[in-house]
Amino acid sequence: MSNNFQSLLENRRTIYSIGKNVKHSTEALTEIIENAIIHSPSSFNSQSSRAVLLFGQEHEAFxxxxxxxxxxxxxxxxxxxxxxxxxxxFAAGVGTVLFFEDMDVVKMMQDQFPAYADNFPVWSEHSTAMAQLATWTALAEQGVGASLQHYNPIIDDQVHAKWEIPSNWKLRAQLVLGSIEAPAGEKSFIDNAVRFKVFK
Structure with a gap:
């Protein structure tokens, strides 16, 4: 059984060989990325995900x-x-999306719903992960290659200082994007019996 959504997920791959030959304008890429993040789910609709989009010289500077x-x-x-x-x-691409979580929102949710206080930091991680997947998949659907990197927390201080990021924004991942200059490599999967349990 196959459907369009499944095909989109399968098409989203880690592309390491990227370039600047993207047909989309910066404005079009921005719209794709913003739309994906806006419509990503979050616990209690907390909307804790934040993003900084870097293109051109700012991307290379990062x-x-x-x-x-x-x-x-x-x-x-x-x-x-x-x-x-x-x-x-990575610098050979056209842009980088810095994914953050607003920890002030997490704290606000903890204060409002103390019974779930321990869960909100975990749910925040879920929110950013879904925003990252949605963004990555949306870009792949447009023929834009990307790979997800994690140089946080060692670069956090430098990033916050250079781009004047609010201190309550916690850096979680960096999605670098560009034209696909070489396809993704072969991908293997563990056996379904190891991954899933189905009860009928």
Whole structure:
């Protein structure tokens, strides 16, 4: 059994080889991304997800920030060269979406619903994950390649300072996007019997 939604999910792949040959304008990409995040679900409709969209020089500046921070952890020239090549592959794209969660919203929900207080930080993670998947899938549907990266929390201070991000926004992931310059690799799946239990 197949349907359009299933096909969209299957089409969303991690694309590491990206470029700047995207047919969409920055405005069109922004609309796709914003729409995906706006319509992503959140617990109690808390709408805790936030995003910073970086294009052009701002996108490239972000990956320079990442590399400069990573250099503090590299022990030799070989590791630095490998890391620089990896970061350059991300900078080769057209943009990066920084996904945040507004922790003030999480705290507000905890105060309003104390019986569920311990769950709201977890549900916040669910919210950002769904926003990330929705955005990634929406871009893939438009033929835009992307990969999800996680250089937080080591870059948090630098990102907050450079782009004047509110302190209550917690960085959760970075989705780098661009034209698909090479297809995704083969993907394997564990056996369904390991993953699922079905009772009838």
């Amino acid at each position: 990956w320079k920030v990442v590399f400069e921070k990573l250099k503090e952890f590299l022990r030799d020239e070989e590791a630095e060269a490998r890391t620089q090549a990896k970061i350059a592959s």
